[in-house]
Amino acid sequence: MDLSQFGVPVGSMVRVHGGFANRMYRLDTDRGSFAVKELNLADRRLIYHVEDVFRFERAAFAAGIPMPEPISADHQTLVHRWVEGEKVPEAPVSAAFAVEIGEILARIHALDVEWTHGAIEEPTARDWPELAARAAATGQPWAGDLASQTETFLAIAHFVDTCERPGPVVLTHKDIQPWNLLARDGRPVVLDWELSGLLDLAGELGSTALSLAKGPGFDSIEPTIFRAVLDGYVAGGGVLPPPGPSWFVYLIGGWLGHTRWNILRCLADVEASTGPDLALSHESVQNGLRGLPDLFSRLPDLETLL
Template sequence: MPGVDLSVLGTPLRPPTRIHGGFANRVYRLDTDEGSYAVKELNLTNRRWRYRAEDVFRFERAAFAAGIPMPEPIAVDPRTLVHRWVDGERVPEEPVAPAYAFEVGEILARLHALAIAWDPEPADEPTPRDWPALAARATATSRPWAGELAARVEVFQTIADFVDGCVRPGPVVLTHSDVQPWNLLARDGRPVLLDWELSGLLDLSGELGSTALGLAKGPGFDDVRPTVFRAVLDGYVAGGGRLPPSGPSWFAYVIAGWLGHTRTNVLRCLTGVEAITGPELALSDEIARAGICGLPELFSRRRDLEALLP
């Protein structure tokens, strides 16, 4: 594994163990005579935006010092992150308990209250609209989801229009930006927040809508629990936060994020070459198909989801 000098973590007890299942990066567990660590090899080859490793690490250190439940950040360089290993139960992709959701809302309020300096990023470029060309390439290279993408090209163009045209009301907060079941553990039934690489400035409505929806539903959208959704918001208010105005912006961030994530994995698959970082090609195929099928369904239900808002 390249990057941080791991010898400073102690004498290894065994070779690092690959932890499979990551959607973007590769993680290894390293056990030494001084403790256990999660060593993350960052995928820098096809990110959708510049990764600010030092800034994210500084934000993590401040959050950890403030008592946010998370793994202790240990070391960083441009390609590698090291955290102290935390044992806990993985949170399945299904509605969580309302008490758990409430505590996640409280954690977000505490996180947003931290006074951390952060230089803004340059203005976002227009959302790519090359879906017809991607569908044609997928058909020519016989990707397993090519027909499904070709049938949904117009929908993806409409989604891109929505992402660019949706007004975000603010305020903008410095935050984790990806509080979802796959980035959470349950330790003694309480949340632990993992994987901070997407941290940055984000419209508050997008953060709350994405988090509340992710914790209130299962893999699809047939079982969205209003009590869990509202528990996140109630926890946020109890933690000292103020809710932004209701509207479509609450779901613009999750739609935009899924759109970009889908496109990134479509592009990885179209090369037909196994990359040395990030998800394996087979997993990228699964991610691409999930987005191609699932994102249009989410987009079609956004009006119903707005009924969950206060």
């Protein structure tokens, strides 16, 4: 993308570290400040439907959803207006913040936007024993953890493939997590829309509510904050789906795929030119190997939140 269309730079473009999938830069010009996201094209885990996502973002912004203004998009680069705000820590948010997130989700789901791609779900990978063997052979620092949890990861993959999703399916953001939010004057701003698409409603609500109701790990879940997200959704005109494990299957399946993707990056042992740095991939693997079995073991308790 020719970035000169956004004005004359007033300094060098600066990388903003911390992205789990792509790379972000800040561009300051005589026309303002822009967030320039370089998409990882080398080994993307999921297909990015650039035209549909950009149209969805524009509709959401026009409807008043609190988010950065989408400026331009092509298959390699996304540009949004830069938004100042505070990072949202991985800790239970305030009840008011949670309610507003629920209302935002209801407004997003009510948008009338054409989406030309169906919800495609491929069978979950079952190659965890092979990955464990490769990790041991190459001396990965987390090889022991992976070997000890291989059967658990196979059980998780089976759960993801067989869990019944009751519907309805909605067009939505799909990734409202603390690291994809800013707080501006104490109110949420929703970032990083490129995973947008069709998703079972329970999976979207469960993933969002749980992420905002807990700290790192699963020992500090605040049920009142979880319920506040759902209360906000209902207040915004949404209808809750029936309770069940389907509320958490999208979160578990997404984290499983993300962990496997980072394992493959670590096994390749190459500092890629796009996507997360290799050190961040190792960190993501270690978090997944420790956190996913814990999350999976707590499913019965999590269902009591509903």
